[in-house]
Amino acid sequence: MKKIRRRAAAAALILFFCILCTAQAGATKLVAITFDDGPNRTWTPQVVEALNQRGVKGTFFMVGSWVPTKEELVRQMAAQGHQIANHTWEHANLTDMTPEEVRDQVERSRAALAAVTGQESFLVRTPFGVRTKTVLENIESPLILWSQDPAAGKTVSGEKMAKKVISTIQDGDIILLHDSTQANLDAACRIIDTLRPRGYDFVTVDELFRLRGITPEQGAICKRAAPAADPQAYEESRLREHWAWPFIADVENRGVMNGDAEGFHPNRYLSRAAAAEILWRAAGSPQAGRAADFRDVAADAWYAPAVSWAEESGVVRGTGRGLFRPSAVVTREQLYVMMDRLLERQGLFAPVAELPVYEDSFRVSAWARQAVEQVERAGFSSLNDRELLRPGEPATRAEAAELVSWYLGLC
Known part of the structure; x- marks a missing residue:
């Protein structure tokens, strides 16, 4: 019994540190x-x-x-x-x-x-x-x-x-x-x-x-620039002043990304379901041959057709437990990986001579490094930040708009 308790305590401690490290990884x-x-x-x-x-x-x-x-x-x-x-x-x-x-x-x-x-x-x-x-x-x-x-x-x-x-x-x-x-x-x-x-x-x-x-x-x-109390908040009346406005306007005009009655929400974090749907629309809303295999994706969910296509095409993958986790936040490096898979599927790579140099490139996860570099070699670098990649930070709708607008320019 004592061994079981010790193992349970150790597992809980490991889980705590995993959660802690995950939370800190995205906090630049x-x-x-x-x-x-x-x-x-x-x-x-x-x-x-x-x-x-x-x-x-x-x-x-x-x-x-x-x-x-x-x-x-x-x-x-x-x-x-x-x-x-x-x-x-x-x-x-x-x-x-x-x-x-x-x-x-x-x-x-x-x-x-x-x-x-x-x-x-x-x-x-x-x-x-x-x-x-x-x-x-x-x-x-x-x-x-x-x-x-x-x-x-x-x-x-x-x-x-x-x-x-x-x-x-x-x-x-x-x-x-x-x-x-x-x-x-x-x-x-x-x-x-x-x-x-x-x-x-x-x-x-x-x-x-x-x-x-x-x-x-x-x-x-x-004197300083303290973090905002709510980093996802943005005054929609100033949307044209946002650094990503040209890309936001582009994806809205193409019908790939749209806001709601309250606005576009450029700084709102991107969920896995939203990322799948955006990439699905950017690819032309193709039909999937079957429904998604993920246990947590209902057939009538608004994102179900996109997830089915994304799974079938390999653009997204599950967690290894048959789950998609539609509401989970997508990090910047995860968004790069999804884009890399889409580019690879459609053969749209156009290599460039040099990779951008980011101070924090060493923070890219080993599983994402090749995909991040391939997207960069294809010519993408964010106008929002010439110095940091911020791979573990949550991707925002504005950053997704910029990446997708660039992708559409290749098509």
Whole structure:
């Protein structure tokens, strides 16, 4: 009897940890690592090299007057996916400047960065974080500050800076460092190497806001991007502003995906039943030769024809216990696997030269890796996120719309 109890307790413990790991696997914690006061001829290249070795993209707030003679470095950084941002023209204290002087500091720096990168607009961070009323009204950008300042204006060792960030980091934080000393380089490397195994991914400030569904307004002060209370919620009146709007409009026009009386719900998580039906419609709503074999799929269910086709064609498979689990949430890597099977069935692969490089590619499950890479080789990469694949996160309707719209473009 004692053996049975011990085995039951062990099984329960294993089940608990499996559930815990599954829940955590899809919960990406995001932070942005930023660097001020560059470009520096000595330290900026070393910081960039350290980030590139780790597959991390940083945001660099540059002083415009320091860009000349370092144009090629800045151009390469932008081409590698690092975000270039504006730290004013002279790194002067803007506290007592007139509106005209503030605008001049920002505009001259913007023009210098634009001439090198080909971009037109840049996020702004003022020297010393100055945020007077005059500054906020005249920078023509959100003011990007920080929630992690490990040096606090003092000369601090890299180890001490890293320890402070690591011990207090929160999901959505913006970290302030400088690409100007060995200590900052050491701190950046230790912060990244310690936090990534703990489930943190490093993105640019632009990506941080986009992935959190935040659109900072001009003159707004931004210190961090905390996770939304309800990540699936979205204001439908702003649907045209959603990053996936062109794809949503495409799949709606084709009748492949539709909303309900309340809207399209772009951030709502995708269920297995919905994924099967969307792919079935994208494939032309073909007839299946038989009903689904899954015990939990009723013959009169709204998704039954789609599941029957998906099972018969191999696009979806059961759990090994004769179940389909129609209401279970589909992860991003699972959606890639379904798409890979559909592409393979229809012979639509069109290989490209290179795979996208994602910081978190190592998190793709072994069973999904080949399928994910084949979809990427066929030419798909999400416009929503150039830095992270987020394989274990729940796939949203917007992400499904983007993937299906791309697939329809191949047909």
